[in-house]
Amino acid sequence: MLKRYLPLLSWLPHYHRRLFGADLLAGIIVTIMVIPQSLAYALLAGLPAVVGLYASILPQLLYCVFGTSRTLAVGPVAIIALMTGAALSGVATPGSDEYVQAALVLSLISGVMLIAMGVLKMGFFSNFLSHPVISGFLTASGILIAASQLGSILGIESAGFTLVERLASLLPNLAQLHWPTLTIGLGTLVFLVAMRRYGKRTMTHAGLPAGIADLLAKAGPVFAVVLTTLITLHWGLDEKGVDVVGAIPSGLPALTFPWPETSLWRALLIPALLISLVGFVESVSMGQMLAAKRRQRISPNQELIGLGSANLAAGITAGMPVTGGLSRTVINYDAGAQTPAAGAFAALGIALVTLYMTSLLHYLPIATLAATITVSILTLVDISMLRQTWRYSRSDFAAMAVTIVLTLVEGVEAGIIAGVTLSISLFLYRTSRPHSALVGRVPGTEHFRNITRHDVDTASHLALLRIDESLYFANARYLEDTIYNLVASRPELEHVVLICSAVNLIDASALESLDAINARLKDSSVTLHLAEVKGPVMDQLKQSDFIDDLTGRVFLSTYSAWRELS
């Protein structure tokens, strides 16, 4: 019981020196690797760079206690940073104190929501985000993020939260184009792409062991950061107009307990919900994938609690909303992390950097970070998915396309809300016109088949109608129409038998429709019967007056209805 709520207890008691060695190494590697992206994602959200470091310390530590994945690394991630920026700019001016405060409130709300969903076992809620919607959202967000970084790479100011706004704000300022910034930005970009694509292969060819070559290739951003920082420092480029990270306060973040005004948390409610859901889906699918590789399991509902406490921690330690990050987790996993202790070591590592080494980051150019974000984010953009989905299912494609277009044109929130709404609506639309078939008896047997497809016995005064779907509000009226049309088209009809073998549920709306059908058929002197009603459905029907009012009978099997009525 305690182990279930404190997954820490499942590995800490068996911890030993060999695990410690592996975890420590992974922790050190992660510390070095994630500093550039932590700074970059904070900037992407419109927050001071140091917030990204703060958000990588206590949140990760708490996840180690409450999370169930052994290798997940928690911190700021690109998509969540983008959504955070969009949410915050709705309630405060970027750069203001209120903006930073609102980020804490957003983290807190998101933390409370995640924990509440975990306690109430509502992890299934994330299932409402269908794969096409998520994949469309990731692609569109990737494009949006790349566009948002374009200004920093070119050395031009840009603003806005949709693609059009971003590009429109760039154009008039093209004359500002700043060559030293462009050189650093573009240089980093080319270097990172080359490292990603050819780094490992080249270094293996040069004789390095595959593991080290892989690690070095992944460390591309670290080299870029060190190199461009040194260049900027050496030539004093920051005084020649290259934007740099600048002074970062050293020391650990102060604990704060923001107590938001009603209007603020109300305004952040929907954004926080979307951030929580998207973050959870991202994190849990990655966690499941990695756990499966090592034959481990993660518990989605406990993951909600783990990610929720991480976000609460971000809220009280001057951070920003966090979740399990793809790139930091992959680094952690590949570096050989065995238990969540690796994450804890990385958190301690970043805490040490925040305490003693922030001055080293002063001359780090923003353009380097922008190039880092751009390269890592473009892996999310998956255009081939569009073609595959189009081939497989037009309605899934529609949900995906709407998500992409609206995310680009109207922003992240509109995009994801529209995608979810559309995919649910399309599903409801499909179930709102259930398949039904008039059936007849296969001669000489007790089997009944569709009369349009098989050569079966029928009786003109008797209609046996099989409904292939549960009856509920979205198809209740369709059922009425089907039966009224049937009765109107066959004046000789005396009995209608509804075969309910595929009906797992009759809700209150469908019950009212059945009542109405029963009453209207009675007016036309047609008797309504039911057949093959499942046990639980029958139990529920007995809670209403329907069975008493039914003009006909309830038959156990279609065959007994046929024998009695034909």
Next chain:
Amino acid sequence: MLKRYLPLLSWLPHYHRRLFGADLLAGIIVTIMVIPQSLAYALLAGLPAVVGLYASILPQLLYCVFGTSRTLAVGPVAIIALMTGAALSGVATPGSDEYVQAALVLSLISGVMLIAMGVLKMGFFSNFLSHPVISGFLTASGILIAASQLGSILGIESAGFTLVERLASLLPNLAQLHWPTLTIGLGTLVFLVAMRRYGKRTMTHAGLPAGIADLLAKAGPVFAVVLTTLITLHWGLDEKGVDVVGAIPSGLPALTFPWPETSLWRALLIPALLISLVGFVESVSMGQMLAAKRRQRISPNQELIGLGSANLAAGITAGMPVTGGLSRTVINYDAGAQTPAAGAFAALGIALVTLYMTSLLHYLPIATLAATITVSILTLVDISMLRQTWRYSRSDFAAMAVTIVLTLVEGVEAGIIAGVTLSISLFLYRTSRPHSALVGRVPGTEHFRNITRHDVDTASHLALLRIDESLYFANARYLEDTIYNLVASRPELEHVVLICSAVNLIDASALESLDAINARLKDSSVTLHLAEVKGPVMDQLKQSDFIDDLTGRVFLSTYSAWRELS
């Protein structure tokens, strides 16, 4: 074809004198009866009383041309007036010119939406409003409307759009209590309730024919209007503080073509959608009920066009959103209307009143109208429905209760949105954990049954899993969990056969899950097979690479899978 889009053509060519006589009589009766309620509902929406008359002229005429119900009477109705008031007070100050203008814009948007839904055959959209949500919404709205009229009956000012706001605004002003107003309001209330309950019976006892007694009892509001107007005029009560309708401009409304600003129509989009849906559901269910009584049919999609053009007409003739009204339709039907011409005659009658008789309405007390609204609206309040629904289904009850509470506490829009969201979520939740069963062979037959319920043959290296639901995004992950748990609990397993006899659909999310299951089972050396895949589902699967990648085979029947693998 033309008849389908101009239902007028189906009755006008066969029109003859006997129909004319019946329709004319019904038209005159409706004209007299609906004037009080038209004025009252305009006031309920916070608009000048005369707007209610304007909205009963051209909208009704257009409905006669484009609508399919023979007896539906179109005009302002209570619920829509309440929703209109709530929507408008969000964008303008009641009493201002902008407020009146916004009402026109709201009508126009609602008209455009309804017509668009009709043309696109999206009448099914209204199915998303389940019966419990509608009935809860009507009950709560009835209570809200009654509370909103309490101030006018007591002669006290009140404001607000939720129950709490209304009651809170009444309390501090209780000292203003105006006795003459209270006498008129309460007197009308008691008179109307008595007429409703005992009027017909008493007059029949007194020897009047039942038809006339019924009509006279229904004319209660007309008597009350005439009587209290005369009393107010005679004793000059309007100068003693009794609020009256006051000067109404005479003449027909001017044609206007409001061209809204973007911000205005954006703000009114959601309210207009809700007003359109609620109005459509109300109107079409009543239309269907009455059409059924006379063995006629109405076409929901053409009804959308009829109601849409009525709202467009309201928008350009200084009106307010309209729909088919319960009380005015019942009056029309009971008065013997045979064709939509009756509605046209009533529209012409109200036009004549607007032209020549508005001065007669000057001394009509507001309290009389408030009492009229209250009595007619309280028929919507149906508390017994709550108990019935609780008995039948807890989740339907939850949707109903949430709708009622939120409508009362947060207002009409929040109420209906929450109700719809909750009922859809509960349905998705149910389908997100589909029933599935491991089956085995009934000895000596080709039938397969649930192994926990029947004594069947099984094989330890073979699992036959039947899924009783279409596979889609909401249950895709549940399917993965089910199969992974199955494989984890039976290490000797070599083959898993998914029996898809009840699967009508596999969407892109479920396809990805199947892909993942296939890959993961492959890692564990377990082969995945499918059986009894329906034709259309198989056609769709062939559009993807899944069938090629599948480690096992696709069997036509469960029995052939059993024969090959056991």
